[in-house]
Amino acid sequence: MTDTLADSPGSGSGAGAGSGSPEAPGPHRPGAAERLRRALPALGSLQSYIGLVLVIAVGIATKGAVFWNQTNLTNAITAFASRGILAVGVTLVILTAGIDLSVGSILGIGSMTAAMLLVHHGLSPLLIVPACAAVGALFGFLNGVGTTWLKIQSFVMTLAMLSVVRGIDRQVSDNVAVGVQLIGPNGQPTRKADAFAKLGTPGHQLVSGSWLPLFGRAGVGYPLVAFFAVCVVFQLILSRTRFGRHIYAVGGNPVAARLSGVNVTLVVIAVFTLSGMLAGFAGPIDAAYSASADPLAGTGYELDAIAAAVIGGTSLAGGKGSITGTAVGALILTLLDNVLGLNAVSDNLQLIIKGLIVVVAVVLQRPGFLRGAVDPLARRIRSGRG
Amino acid sequence: MRPDEDVAADSAPPLLRMRDIAKQFPGVRALTGVDLTVHGGEVVALLGENGAGKSTLMNILAGVHADYDGVIELDGEPARIHSPRQAAHHGITMIHQELNLVPELSISDNVFLGRELRSRRGTLDRKAMHRRTAELLAELGLALPPQRPVRECRIAERQLVEVAKALNGRLKVLVMDEPTSALAAAEVERLFTVIRSLARRGVGIVYISHRLEELKEIADSVTVLRDGGNVGSRDAHTVDRDELVALMVGRPLDNLYPRATEQRSEGPVRLEVSGLTFTPTPGQSGTALHDLDFTVRAGEIVGLAGLMGAGRSEVLESLYGARSPVTGSIKLDGRRYAPRSPRQAIRRGLALVAEDRKAQSLVLDNTVRFNTTLAALHRFLRPWRTVNRRAEKAAAAEQNAALGTKTASVETVVGTLSGGNQQKVVLAKCLLTKPTLLLVDEPTRGIDVGAKAEIHALLDRLAEAGSAILAVSSELPELLGICDRIIVLCEGRITGEFHRDPAHGPVAAQEAILSAAMARQAVLASGSTLLGSTHD
Known part of the structure; x- marks a missing residue:
């Protein structure tokens, strides 16, 4: 392959100088602003970072060190980690221009599966977590099959799945919560129950000991590690792999994707399966965090997950967005919850504020939204008066 | 009059x-x-x-x-x-080619869409609307019940329903x-x-x-x-x-349709189609194709001419695996080829420049690089199917530079480019898959004259270099300018075939092709006919 462009492969970048310009003497270095602008799509939208800074500023302004200390922050993020993981899966689905409403229910059945495997079968957490992920993946796969082969709109398919999975959850649990704090004959928690409990514990509460001691000492528990690991892995999949490329292509223009040789059906089934898998994977974390598997666990989580994706700049029309954006969106929601809680804002008011923030986020993220809103108005005035 | x-x-x-x-x-x-x-x-x-x-x-x-x-x-x-x-x-009312009616609503609802009559209670006055619609339809010589849903009307009837709608205002x-x-x-x-x-x-x-x-x-x-x-x-x-x-x-055709040589040397047969038949399933759009036979040689540009709805795009899409069910026998370089998906077609060396570049070819919100390499990502894969972005970027830049795409960089969003440059990105995408048979559908639709000439020159160069090209265009001068041979379709059948013959003027050729394209019922046996003969 010969290079005909100014952009020499070693310089990493430089096409910004124009495709027709002569070879620069040294490697061309784009300015900081240019680099930032190019990196932005992968990092989420600038607006969401501004939002994050705003929430933190409000937190510090109103509560100072009560808000801005390691214990409070890790607690807050740990509480939100399972929803953050759901948001990653939902983002994948939204990128293909679909929607997944069933993740809350799948998290619920994941948490119930985890509790039952632990309590009734005494399985090790090392086996429970992948088992729950597999259960979730199965339901996600069915979502994918429904939307592709049966050509059911994803909204309808996953709404139905939300109901079915919740029903199964309640049926197998007999509508009774399953506690996961098993007490051994010596009056102490059993070793397995102890290990399972760590799945949901913020780092600073981890007693010295067996599981993930390193993270424990650094103040970072398993839920945080899991959330950030999921974010990193899926952001890399999106930005670095062919599969990631195909996800954007399917969401951006499914016809063009198909005519370019992308197996659209397979990509759609894969993202639903992954979304289900992540929801199932989040189940044990949620069960461990709340110390029991409630048959209603995860109810309404899908809305938080979708909100995180949307606040993070993912377009419901598909083809635009990133996991990094979703992670920032999840952080915004987390810290907002926390700040409002610390300030003793009532639950009802919290819901209203969250809803408003989603609306504001979407409007702010419209490219050139100001121009778009003003232009037609200006034209109407022009044509109306002269 | x-x-x-x-x-x-x-x-x-x-x-x-x-x-x-x-x-x-x-x-x-x-x-x-x-x-x-x-x-x-x-x-x-x-x-x-x-x-x-x-x-x-x-x-x-x-x-x-x-x-x-x-x-x-x-x-x-x-x-x-x-x-x-x-x-x-x-x-002022315009009746578009693709009619603007709501298929699920009744004739009367469509005729009164946006200016519904209401009774004193504020509810729809269906009786009055039906009565008025029936009057309008009668004026137009249509005996249809106003309650009939538009989707159950024939095209010609729908057209008159549009006229009735216009008359109602x-x-x-x-x-x-x-x-x-x-x-x-x-x-x-x-x-x-x-x-x-x-x-x-x-x-x-x-x-x-x-x-x-x-x-x-x-x-x-x-x-x-x-x-x-x-x-x-x-x-x-x-x-x-x-x-x-x-x-x-x-316009002078010579300037717009540059050719390196008048008569290209004939290569081996690349595509051999016999009995190609496509029958759209109910609810599927598109014209049925009936028993088509034709060949395309390496180094040859073959044009598909015909009116709208003649089945030209359907031929390309059938060959590309984008239409089913397709029957008949297709051979590529002498080997059997039964395309079941575009993916398969690309693997066998086909590439399609689709008719509507915005709807079918480009992910408009994404970059030139993303679009250029989308069909050829397998060439830039490292272990774990990760994309070697440096190689990818270099290849996208090289291919677009070769085609003369005017873009600030390959990271520019495709949707911001002009039509001609977008089309060059589509061509770059196709060429990056190294096709041996290039299918182009309306390659220069909606782009300016300069870019048209560049794309014509590119197709000519590709043919010179041994590619086989099957081209569809509604602009007859374009086909006459770039093609070695033109196959005329009418209602899914081949109604004529013309060889390049510079002795006759382009206008004469145009008329002959138009006649074949309009041979509505009189379907002619396919076969080679000399330029200038007519088929009526």
């Missing part, structure tokens, strides 16, 4: 006068200084090749394009038309965009009767058509557009067909 023709033309100001209309699209100058005059009761035929600016001009009149330069006068008064609503207010100017392209002969006659009766009532009619022989029968005057400008108006009753074709084609 009309008794009052001369009176109307001389004394009163014309019903409609568009003066010095200009329109600029991003990257393309669509219209410059176009004039159009329509008198009350007159049928004006608007002629021109595809891309000449007819649709743009009519869309301006119908208020679809809000921004344009120039003046529109109605009855001598300047009229402000910047939205479909304003156009409707002035009594205040109708002064009616624009019809190729109304007869999908009609059978008897239906055409009925439509003409309706048009004549509308004209008698004083409605001004702008009639867009490619069927030259219709014009004498229905039109009073003919206005010809070419490359976004007026090239002349003629009396429809006296003008002869050759003169119109000459006006439409006009």
Whole structure:
């Protein structure tokens, strides 16, 4: 392959100088602003970072060190980690221009599966977590099959799945919560129950000991590690792999994707399966965090997950967005919850504020939204008066 | 034709006068200084090749394009038309080729869409609407119940429902965009009767058509557009067909269709199709293909000509694995080839430049790089199927530079480029898969003349280098300019085949091809026929 462009492969970048310009003497270095602008799509939208800074500023302004200390922050993020993981899966689905409403229910059945495997079968957490992920993946796969082969709109398919999975959850649990704090004959928690409990514990509460001691000492528990690991892995999949490329292509223009040789059906089934898998994977974390598997666990989580994706700049029309954006969106929601809680804002008011923030986020993220809103108005005035 | 023709033309100001209309699209100058005059009761035929600016001009009149330069006068008064609503207010109605009806609603609901009659209680007065609709339909000679859903009506009936809808309001100017392209002969006659009766009532009619022989029968005057400008108006009753074709084609073909050599050496047969049949399943769009036989050699550009709905795109899409069910035998380089998906087709060395680059070829919100390498990502994979972005970027930049795509960088969003540059990105995407058989569908639609010539030169170079190319275009001069051979389709059948023969003029060839393309019922045996012979 010969290079005909100014952009020499070693310089990493430089096409910004124009495709027709002569070879620069040294490697061309784009300015900081240019680099930032190019990196932005992968990092989420600038607006969401501004939002994050705003929430933190409000937190510090109103509560100072009560808000801005390691214990409070890790607690807050740990509480939100399972929803953050759901948001990653939902983002994948939204990128293909679909929607997944069933993740809350799948998290619920994941948490119930985890509790039952632990309590009734005494399985090790090392086996429970992948088992729950597999259960979730199965339901996600069915979502994918429904939307592709049966050509059911994803909204309808996953709404139905939300109901079915919740029903199964309640049926197998007999509508009774399953506690996961098993007490051994010596009056102490059993070793397995102890290990399972760590799945949901913020780092600073981890007693010295067996599981993930390193993270424990650094103040970072398993839920945080899991959330950030999921974010990193899926952001890399999106930005670095062919599969990631195909996800954007399917969401951006499914016809063009198909005519370019992308197996659209397979990509759609894969993202639903992954979304289900992540929801199932989040189940044990949620069960461990709340110390029991409630048959209603995860109810309404899908809305938080979708909100995180949307606040993070993912377009419901598909083809635009990133996991990094979703992670920032999840952080915004987390810290907002926390700040409002610390300030003793009532639950009802919290819901209203969250809803408003989603609306504001979407409007702010419209490219050139100001121009778009003003232009037609200006034209109407022009044509109306002269 | 009309008794009052001369009176109307001389004394009163014309019903409609568009003066010095200009329109600029991003990257393309669509219209410059176009004039159009329509008198009350007159049928004006608007002629021109595809891309000449007819649709743009009519869309301006119908208020679809809000921004344009120039003046529109109605009855001598300047009229402000910047939205479909304003156009409707002035009594201007356009009947688009793809009709604008809501299929699930009834005829009467469609006729009254947006101006529903209400009873005193505020509910819909269906009885009155049905009654009025029945009257309108009767006027048009249609015996249909007003309650029938539009989706159950035939195309010709739907067209008249659109006319009824227009008549229900205040109708002064009616624009019809190729109304007869999908009609059978008897239906055409009925439509003409309706048009004549509308004209008698004083409605001004702008009639867009490619069927030259219709014009004498229905039109009073003919206005010809070419490359976004007026090239002349003629009396429809006296003008002869050759003169119109000459006006439409006009430009020197040699400049626009550069060829390295006049006669290319024939390569081995790359594609051999026999008995290709495509039957759309119910609910699937597209024209059925009946038992097609043809071959394409390496180093040859073969054109597929035909009217809208002749099945040209369906041939390409069938070969590309994008249509099913397809039967018949296809051989690629002598080996059996049964395409079941575009993915498979790409693997076997096919590439498709689809008809609608925005809807079918590009992910508009993404970058030039993303789009260029989308079909060829397998060439840039490292372990774990990760993309080697450096190699990918270099290849995208190289391919686009080779095609002369004008873009700031390969990280530019494709949607911000001009039509011509977008099309070059599509071509770059196709070429990056290293195709041996290139299928191109309307390769130069909606792009400016300069970019057209560049794309023609590119196709010529590819053929010289040994690629086989199968090209579809609605612009006959384009096919005549670039192709070694032209296959004519009509209603999914091959009705003629023409070899390149520079001895005969392009106009003669155009007529012969048009005749074959319009051989509606008289389907001819496929086979090689010499240029200039006609098939009727």
